Amino acid sequence: MIEFFDYQHLLCATDGFSAASLIGKGSHGSVYKAILKDNTVVAVKKPLQTNDYSKLENEARVLWSLRQTPLVVNFLGTSLDSANNKLLVMEFMPNGSLHDLLLAPVTWPKRLQIITQIARAVEFLHQANPLVIHRDIKAENILFDSNWNLKLADFGLAVSPSELRSYAGQPAGTIGYLDPCYTTPSKLSTKSDVFSFGVVVLEVISGRKAMDISKSPASIVEWARPLIERRNFDGIYDGRIALPEYLAGRMRKAVELAGRCVCVEQGKRPSMGEILEAMEMETSCCCIERFKFFQNRVWSGLAVVVGMRRRRRRLKMEANLKWCSSRQGAPNC
Structure with missing residues (x-):
């Protein structure tokens, strides 16, 4: 109300x-x-x-x-x-923005969760009736409530396709997140939001800003594209925190997905529905892989303990045999 x-x-x-x-x-x-x-x-x-x-x-x-x-x-x-x-x-969103959060290292499972939540929020807009194109998806417009639930904010530039026929304004958005194909109002589509989403995913995975004039190239997209093409995923991951072994495959797929989102050709970008389905699958697989990873570690640890106990028992038996051999004829031998 x-x-x-x-x-x-x-x-x-x-x-x-x-x-x-x-x-x-x-x-x-x-x-x-x-x-x-x-x-x-x-x-x-x-x-x-x-x-x-x-x-x-x-x-x-x-x-x-x-x-x-x-x-x-x-x-x-x-x-x-x-x-x-x-x-x-x-x-009121007391825990600030995604931009604020990424200033410090974030755990890798949390990053995967954040990407999935953003995908879910943008897909909600694209499935609304009437459909809504946000036009300004960026780290500063993704906020966290008191329970660290993620929410989209700032709908000042948002439009629906039905309004575009009468819309005569210039393309709008934020440099670094803006779809290069969106050069006139008629070129705006949901794939423009997909491009911006891809930029945010690269920020989450790399810890780098969308635009950083202290780096060359300044654009995160121009920096990441050649690395993705060469499949140099390690060059993209945030070096401030080690990537767990059980998450390596999941994060690699997330980077590949981001690469598709920021594709120069709009038609080659996935829909938010496809993205959400892929991310939810990766998140569930992540839980399974994590369980298997730690389960294997537990079994490996148990195997080491059992091996050590067996070795101690064998050494004890050998010591007893040697002692008995040295006392042949004694009543207890």
Whole structure:
């Protein structure tokens, strides 16, 4: 149920939208942490320019069209400021973004889980009625709630194909994640989101940013493509943390999948449905492989223990025989 929030209450809850309450800032708006009178914590989004509320209007409309899901940040309601301009009130996501998380090493099983969750969220948009193309899938727009559940955020650029006929704007998105085939509005498709998803997967696996001007090439896609073509997967894996043996095959397939997603030709990219099916299969296989890996280690350890015990018994018997041989004729021998 979408709620209308009193602007004066939000003004108090954000300490007058102070810098101390600011928790995020993007190209379309600023996000503030608000503590309501009942101690509920929410996020309030307002545009950067007071004369441009189109992105917020669009975000509210798209979120309103989507059924409630744990895959997308919850849209709680709206408010109107003193000039009758709209603000959005959203679910507060206390554990930050994927971009923040990747600043430190992340365990490999967690990375595989993250990739699968992102695929599930994007597939949800592509299966919605009407279908939604996000257009700005990136690490900063993937957030974590208090239980570390992953959710897609920032729908300011999102559109549905039915709107494209009347849409006359320029292609939009974030450099580094933007589909190179998306040069005109008519070239936009779900495969544009697939490209952006592939970039995020490469970020998750490598720990490298989508665009990093301190590196050459700066683009993660241009850096990863030749490595994938040469099947140099070790050159892509995040070197800050060792890749477990039981996960090597799974991560290799994830890299290959990312390579298909960032293919220059849109037609050769997989759909999000295909991607999700592949990732869920890899995640389940990962659990099986992990069980087998540790089961083999347990059996190997038991075999070593049994072998050592047998060897000790044999040595003891040999020692007893030698002792008896040295005391032939004694009553106890």
